[in-house]
Structure formats: structure tokens, C-alpha cells
Amino acid sequence: MELGELQRDNTGRCRVSSPVPALCRQEPCALGVDEAGRGPVLGPMVYAICYCPLSHLAELEALKVADSKTLSESERERLFAKINQDGDAVGWALDILSPNLISTSMLGRVKYNLNSLSHDTATGLIQYALDQGVHVTQVFVDTVGSPESYQKRLQQSFPGIEVTVKAKADALYPVVSAASICAKVARDQAVRDWQFLETLEDLDTDYGSGYPNDPKTKAWLRKYVEPVFGFPQFVRFSWSTAQSILEKEAEGVTWEDTPTEEAEGARSIRSYFSQEGPRPRLPHRYFQERGLEVATTL
Amino acid sequence: MDDSDAATARQPRVHLRPGSLRDAAPGTLHLLPCEVLATRAAPVERFFTPAIRRGPDGLRASFRGRSLRGEEVAVPSGFVGFVMATEGPGAGLPDPEPPQRDEPPERGWDHRAAATASFGRFTLWGLEAVPGPDARVRGALGWPSLAAAIHAPVAEG
Numbered sequence A: 001m002e003l004g005e006l007q008r009d010n011t012g013r014c015r016v017s018s019p020v021p022a023l024c025r026q027e028p029c030a031l032g033v034d035e036a037g038r039g040p041v042l043g044p045m046v047y048a049i050c051y052c053p054l055s056h057l058a059e060l061e062a063l064k065v066a067d068s069k070t071l072s073e074s075e076r077e078r079l080f081a082k083i084n085q086d087g088d089a090v091g092w093a094l095d096i097l098s099p100n101l102i103s104t105s106m107l108g109r110v111k112y113n114l115n116s117l118s119h120d121t122a123t124g125l126i127q128y129a130l131d132q133g134v135h136v137t138q139v140f141v142d143t144v145g146s147p148e149s150y151q152k153r154l155q156q157s158f159p160g161i162e163v164t165v166k167a168k169a170d171a172l173y174p175v176v177s178a179a180s181i182c183a184k185v186a187r188d189q190a191v192r193d194w195q196f197l198e199t200l201e202d203l204d205t206d207y208g209s210g211y212p213n214d215p216k217t218k219a220w221l222r223k224y225v226e227p228v229f230g231f232p233q234f235v236r237f238s239w240s241t242a243q244s245i246l247e248k249e250a251e252g253v254t255w256e257d258t259p260t261e262e263a264e265g266a267r268s269i270r271s272y273f274s275q276e277g278p279r280p281r282l283p284h285r286y287f288q289e290r291g292l293e294v295a296t297t298l
Numbered sequence B: 001m002d003d004s005d006a007a008t009a010r011q012p013r014v015h016l017r018p019g020s021l022r023d024a025a026p027g028t029l030h031l032l033p034c035e036v037l038a039t040r041a042a043p044v045e046r047f048f049t050p051a052i053r054r055g056p057d058g059l060r061a062s063f064r065g066r067s068l069r070g071e072e073v074a075v076p077s078g079f080v081g082f083v084m085a086t087e088g089p090g091a092g093l094p095d096p097e098p099p100q101r102d103e104p105p106e107r108g109w110d111h112r113a114a115a116t117a118s119f120g121r122f123t124l125w126g127l128e129a130v131p132g133p134d135a136r137v138r139g140a141l142g143w144p145s146l147a148a149a150i151h152a153p154v155a156e157g
Helices: A004-008 A022-026 A054-062 A073-085 A099-106 A114-131 A147-157 A174-192 A215-223 A240-249 A262-273 A285-290 B005-010 B018-023 B136-140 B143-150
Strands: A013-017 A029-036 A045-053 A091-097 A136-142 A162-166 A253-255 B014-016 B034-036 B053-055 B058-063 B066-074 B081-087 B111-119 B121-127
Touching: A013 A114, A022 A045, A029 A054, A029 A114, A029 A174, A045 A054, A045 A114, A045 A174, A054 A174, A073 A174, A091 A114, A091 A174, A099 A114, A099 B058, A099 B066, A114 A136, A114 A147, A136 A147, A136 A174, A147 A162, A215 A240, A285 B136, B014 B018, B018 B111, B058 B121
Parallel strands: A029 A136, A136 A162, B014 B111
Antiparallel strands: A013 A091, A029 A045, A045 A091, A253 B034, B053 B058, B058 B066, B066 B121, B081 B111
């Protein structure tokens, strides 16, 4: 899989896709959606779609792509190669969401939760297939959150297509299994070849699975916490595991939208009135509007 | 600078070494839209600088997982920016060089200060958006030109 674009700049999102097989523009197709790397505190989340003419579904089934979670990394790579070989009939597309994009989305002024980010990414990929001229008539999605509301949402976005959202869809429908393999192979490769933006001394890439409950991952996070900057961008700052380590081991940071405790407000007002010497005159409005005041501390 | 003698006597006096203003090396300054609750050395060059992206719509970076948008802002024309540090035990500055001829004697000064860096521009960062034209910082940068007019000698007659 060619992920060069991701390695050049892994701070945002990156789309990688196969050429669209001519057959997929002519014949009605089934399309599967799945994701990899939703839970880890480290690395990107990858969304994948895989599509194939209804008349060729049996070939996908014959690849025995089902049950991708039980497959080893090398078996998944072998299956991905087979999916790719079947380029006359099977197409795929990926959206790789960098950990930095996940952090900045979830920690924005307006909170954008992981479910919404996931749903919008899935919708974006289905739309991408339609824009490429793929004749999609059926969509199968492995669910994120409640299948009912997700299905309703997708059905509203794509009224002309039959949408099926189901838990464990990756084990039920070969197009979803194939999408799940594409997503996992890309995620493994992205993590393995991650280009750290930061200059880290003696970088130790032995971070385990990247899941918050992995002791190796936790140890790695504690080792790479930097008092001012926190973590490298490889870490999802929005994960509670990352945040609790920051709270304990990094300097405090306040933002304009950081909720302030009432006690702090009260103290600062008191200190204003109890200042020694004559009570300071309020500066002219010109200065107040610009945050300027006479220097008294130097 | 003819403030009342009483005020001058109460306020500690700081002597700024003029030589340091001439020798100050160029520094890189970022004004962040957040407060880091500690003053300390930080590996800016290793973490922050490589993360800055220059796009058609300005600069992008992130800090602590939050998205920043920035813009370079020039020091008002006719002015120069300096980073100053007070000297003395524990001030973190190298030992003062031997007094130079242009410097007044040491007596009578409570502190010494020196410029440690100079700058002609700095990078202004906002949370998710570049601070707008009404931002306080931009307003404050307009003060020196108005101040020059206010404090200009009044023409007689």
C-alpha cells in the first residue's frame, strides 16, 4: 500500500484509493465500510470502503476475508494483496485520520466527538465512491454507536441507496470484511512507518499495542511526556489516558475557554481591593480596550 | 523623566546595560492564546517549530492537542523588540561583563537588566482562528504612534 502522502504530512487527514474498476461504473455494486484504530491512544484512525459489483461478490467471499480480527498481520497483508490483484472488479478507498486531527477535532472550542467524526468520515468515503462514478446500490456498515440512529443518518444522506448498518457486519458481509482488511493493513503500516514530527532523542518505538490498557503503551506515554508541550503529535491528546498523565506530569495550561473556578475569581477580586497604597484609578477606556496599563512591577 | 522625587525614591531603579541592546542576537517569539503556568526552558525547536505549517491562509500549528492559527506581526515601524532579563544572583544570566565606558557607575542602581534577544516581528497565535483586527494585541501595537503625538512638545503660539 502506497502511503507516501501520509508520510509527507501526517498532521491532517489523507485519502488513498485504488483506481476505480471500469466494471464498477457499469454494474450495480455493493459497498462495505469499516474502520481500524478507533480505540488506541496512539496513532491514526483509518476508515476504509471496499466495493465490488454484485455479480462478483462470490469471488470476494472465496477469498475468505471474513473474521479479519482473528487474522495475523501477515495474513491480512496477503489478503490485501489478493484484493488488490482483483483490481478488475474490486476497488477500495481509505481515509487516514491523523492522531493530531483527532485531538484537535475533539478538543476544539466546539466539541466534535469521535462518533460524529467517524460517521462523517464514513459518509465522506461513500460520497467519494459516488463522485468517482461507482454505481453503488447497497451499502453495508459495521456500526459505531447505536446501529438504528447511524442507519437513519446514512439513509438520509443517501436516499437512493439501500443502507444496512449492523454490529459485526465485518463477519457477515464480504465487502465489509474486505474493507476491514484494507483499514487494518493501512493502520498497521501507518503506525509502523510513523514519521515523528518532533525531534525525539533516543526514540523508542516499542509502544505496545497503542491501546490505553496496554502497560507498555502507558509506560511509553509516561516516558515521552514533555512538561511544556505534553506529547508528540502521535498521541491523541483527547484520550482520558493522555489527559490524566498530562495533569500529573506536565505544567498546567489555561485557555480562554478553560472553566475557571469561582474561588479563583473571588480571590483575584479581593486582591484587587486590598492592594497597598491608594486604590488605583481605572485606566482610560482606550487602555482598557487594548489591555494596556502602567507598569508597576519593573 | 521628572517624576516626583518621592516616587523615584520608593521605586527600585533598574540599570539597563546599553551594550546588550547592540549585541542582542535575533530571537524567535510566539504569542500563544493560552497561559503555560510556569516559566521555564522548553524544547520549542523540537516540538513546536517542526509542527508549523504555512498555508495559503496563514500559519497552522497545534499545542497540547488544540488547533492554532497564526500570523506574523511586525513590531511598529521605528521600534525594535527586545527580550530583557534582570541580572543578579539567580537571574539566569551570565555574569555581567566588565563595565564598559558608556555605562554609569554601579552605585545607586537596585537591579541591572540586559537585553538577551532582539526581534522585528513575532508570531501571533489564536485558538482555531487568527486573532481578528479588534484583538487587544493589535490595538496595543497602535499605542506608540499615538503616544508620540500625545507627548510631542506643544508648539508655542
